Amino acid sequence: MNPVDLLGKIIEISHSNLELSSRITSILNIISRDMGSEEVIIYTRDKDRRLSCRYANQKSVLFKILNQYRCHVGEGIVGSVAQKRSPLFYTKRDIPPRFGCLFYPELDGRIENYKLFAFLPLADDSYLYGVLVLCSSSRDTLHDADKIFLSILSREVGGILCSYELIVSSKKRISELATLTELGKILTSNAEPHDLLRNISLIIAKSLNATFVTIKLGYAFLKLDSHRFTYGTIDPSVQDHVEELEGAATRLLRAVSIKDCAPDEYEDSFRYSLFSAPIVSKNRVLGTLTICGDRAGQNYALGEDGPYLINTIANYISSGMENTLLNTRLRDAIRELSDAQKRLIEQEKFRSLGEMTANIAHEIKNPLVIIGGFTKRLARQIDIDRTGNKYIRIILNEVTRLESILNEVLNYVKETPLLAETCNINDYIDEVLYLLTSDVSWEEIRVVKEYDAGLPLIACDSQQLKQVLINIFINAHEAMRGIGTIWIQTKQAAYENRPFVAISIADTGGGIDPAIIDNVFNPFFTTKERGTGLGLAISNKIVMNHKGHIDVENVAGKGVTFIIYLPAKNNTIKEELL
Amino acid sequence: MKNARILVVDDEENIRLLFKEELEEEGFEVDLASNGLEALDKLKEGRFDLVVLDIKMPGMDGIQALNEIKNANKDQPVILCSAYGEFKQDFSSWVSDGYVVKSADTRELKQTIKNILGL
Numbered sequence: 001m002n003p004v005d006l007l008g009k010i011i012e013i014s015h016s017n018l019e020l021s022s023r024i025t026s027i028l029n030i031i032s033r034d035m036g037s038e039e040v041i042i043y044t045r046d047k048d049r050r051l052s053c054r055y056a057n058q059k060s061v062l063f064k065i066l067n068q069y070r071c072h073v074g075e076g077i078v079g080s081v082a083q084k085r086s087p088l089f090y091t092k093r094d095i096p097p098r099f100g101c102l103f104y105p106e107l108d109g110r111i112e113n114y115k116l117f118a119f120l121p122l123a124d125d126s127y128l129y130g131v132l133v134l135c136s137s138s139r140d141t142l143h144d145a146d147k148i149f150l151s152i153l154s155r156e157v158g159g160i161l162c163s164y165e166l167i168v169s170s171k172k173r174i175s176e177l178a179t180l181t182e183l184g185k186i187l188t189s190n191a192e193p194h195d196l197l198r199n200i201s202l203i204i205a206k207s208l209n210a211t212f213v214t215i216k217l218g219y220a221f222l223k224l225d226s227h228r229f230t231y232g233t234i235d236p237s238v239q240d241h242v243e244e245l246e247g248a249a250t251r252l253l254r255a256v257s258i259k260d261c262a263p264d265e266y267e268d269s270f271r272y273s274l275f276s277a278p279i280v281s282k283n284r285v286l287g288t289l290t291i292c293g294d295r296a297g298q299n300y301a302l303g304e305d306g307p308y309l310i311n312t313i314a315n316y317i318s319s320g321m322e323n324t325l326l327n328t329r330l331r332d333a334i335r336e337l338s339d340a341q342k343r344l345i346e347q348e349k350f351r352s353l354g355e356m357t358a359n360i361a362h363e364i365k366n367p368l369v370i371i372g373g374f375t376k377r378l379a380r381q382i383d384i385d386r387t388g389n390k391y392i393r394i395i396l397n398e399v400t401r402l403e404s405i406l407n408e409v410l411n412y413v414k415e416t417p418l419l420a421e422t423c424n425i426n427d428y429i430d431e432v433l434y435l436l437t438s439d440v441s442w443e444e445i446r447v448v449k450e451y452d453a454g455l456p457l458i459a460c461d462s463q464q465l466k467q468v469l470i471n472i473f474i475n476a477h478e479a480m481r482g483i484g485t486i487w488i489q490t491k492q493a494a495y496e497n498r499p500f501v502a503i504s505i506a507d508t509g510g511g512i513d514p515a516i517i518d519n520v521f522n523p524f525f526t527t528k529e530r531g532t533g534l535g536l537a538i539s540n541k542i543v544m545n546h547k548g549h550i551d552v553e554n555v556a557g558k559g560v561t562f563i564i565y566l567p568a569k570n571n572t573i574k575e576e577l578l
Numbered sequence: 579m580k581n582a583r584i585l586v587v588d589d590e591e592n593i594r595l596l597f598k599e600e601l602e603e604e605g606f607e608v609d610l611a612s613n614g615l616e617a618l619d620k621l622k623e624g625r626f627d628l629v630v631l632d633i634k635m636p637g638m639d640g641i642q643a644l645n646e647i648k649n650a651n652k653d654q655p656v657i658l659c660s661a662y663g664e665f666k667q668d669f670s671s672w673v674s675d676g677y678v679v680k681s682a683d684t685r686e687l688k689q690t691i692k693n694i695l696g697l
Contacts, residue, residue: 369596
């Protein structure tokens with residue numbers, strides 16, 4: 001084939017739709033045949049800039065040996081051609097002594113067969129793609145025309161490699177861009193922080209073909225139940241490295257790779273590549289993002305520019321977290337506002353309802369007093385038979401019951417000012433217990449006290465607070481049907497960083513049905529046959545008036561614990577109350 | 579003081595009747611008034627050992643009447659007797675000598691009266 005036809009053929013192949021390796025192999029086959037060269041080999045540059053033997057003509061014998069070794073630019077003949085970017089031609093006679101630097105022990109004896117060697121750089125003006133090597137046993141000279149032809153040829157092959165690299169890197173950029181776009185979509189959505197972090201790790205893992213992606217949050221953040229969000233499985237063999245990298249990224253405030261952390265262990269054979277970057281928001285490290293790729297895996301996308309990419313993603317995440325944080329705070333604030341508004345409306349409703357109830361109760365009270373009062377007189381004054389007596393007793397019992405309901409209702413709806421005095425709650429509990437347990441129905445109830453002797457004093461209205469204790473004790477007594485254990489504990493507690501006194505009262509009365517637990521403080525809610533449903537409502541109101549609150553811990557089937565929290569005296573509670 | 583004179587002030591006719599009968603049974607001499615102004619008039623006309631005063635009344639209410647009575651004669655014993663205990667916390671009720679929540683059971687009222695009169 002004349003050089004022009006040959007070049008035409010090569011150009012045709014290089015622009016075909018074949019796979020890169022098939023195109024190159026075909027070209028090398030043609031060169032081998034046409035130039036009478038048994039070996040036509042191409043070295044290309046790896047990501048770490050070293051040269052390795054990648055392609056050869058089909059009949060090549062040396063390829064299998066050479067592709068086991070790699071050499072640096074500048075090392076040996078191949079390396080020096082790559083460095084100088086100028087071709088070298090040797091005949092058997094003038095092979096330099098350092099030739100062996102390239103051709104390895106396994107090649108001993110084979111080199112002798114070749115009479116001619118050509119080394120041509122595959123490069124354009126700015127970038128070196130590799131080196132083309134020809135070995136021939138049939139020819140021992142190259143004419144200038146051959147040399148020119150070979151240099152044109154090497155440019156063409158270099159062109160193929162160049163466009164291939166361009167395609168690979170643009171594919172990679174596109175996939176990175178797609179990842180960032182996907183991330184952007186998620187980060188600007190109003191997802192809950194929890195879902196946000198899960199989705200982020202999923203997207204990164206999928207688009208970068210990572211073995212696993214793990215986001216670790218440095219401290220309690222956004223009230224999440226977990227501090228680590230991982231997609232994929234962390235191989236136990238890299239577990240330590242992950243933690244080490246996360247520590248380094250947090251400390252150095254930049255992206256780090258496993259090479260920075262374990263240079264000794266990092267060998268080409270190390271299977272995974274690991275990158276970690278801090279997620280930084282306003283000079284505060286929120287956490288770290290760690291991506292692990294399997295170097296042997298297909299389409300592995302994290303290469304030399306891993307640190308750059310992971311940093312970009314980490315920045316994306318931190319701005320997303322800021323958004324979410326802001327959103328969450330905003331949502332909380334709005335919720336609090338609307339809660340406060342609801343409470344205000346409730347209070348207002350309650351106030352007018354209270355006034356109405358008070359008026360009605362008052363209007364009913366007078367007639368009731370008259371009915372009961374005159375019935376009593378009737379019973380005293382005239383002679384009534386046994387049946388009549390029974391009826392009168394029933395009327396009087398019902399009048400008494402109605403009166404006590406009215407008293408409770410009026411007690412609940414009216415606004416009672418607090419008469420604040422300083423007291424030790426332990427003493428009040430004892431007083432109330434003394435009164436209650438003197439009754440015979442308390443005989444089979446065991447009372448266990450665990451008082452904190454150093455309890456801070458509280459400011460309270462003793463009458464009202466005793467009412468609270470009585471209500472809770474009586475409920476416990478009734479729930480246990482007179483048999484069981486009441487356990488009372490007092491201790492210091494903190495609520496919103498302020499000192500409080502906590503009084504726990506636990507019973508063994510079988511607890512409250514979980515379905516109704518939310519109702520226990522609601523007025524007029526009762527499970528008792530003859531209750532007004534106001535006991536706990538009044539208790540709650542009294543404790544709230546004391547700037548405290550009541551918690552309920554319920555174990556259905558076992559018992560219930562009421563915990564009364566009251567602010568300790570060193571708060572300015574007295575002024576607040578008066 | 580067995581024949582102590584008591585003035586019962588209440589806007590509800592039947593309450594007045596009930597208290598009158600119950601107290602007369604205890605041996606007291608009972609006179610009645612249906613509101614604060616009427617009570618003040620009665621107190622000007624004659625001497626009473628004790629006044630039982632309802633609070634919620636049309637015209638002059640019990641708290642106002644209490645103040646007027648005590649202004650005229652700070653030693654005049656007065657018991658406030660109301661449908662509910664709310665006024666116990668009201669400072670202006672503190673000048674009264676006793677406070678009883680109205681009930682069909684009149685024992686507390688009677689006992690309070692006896693305590694104040696030293697019986």
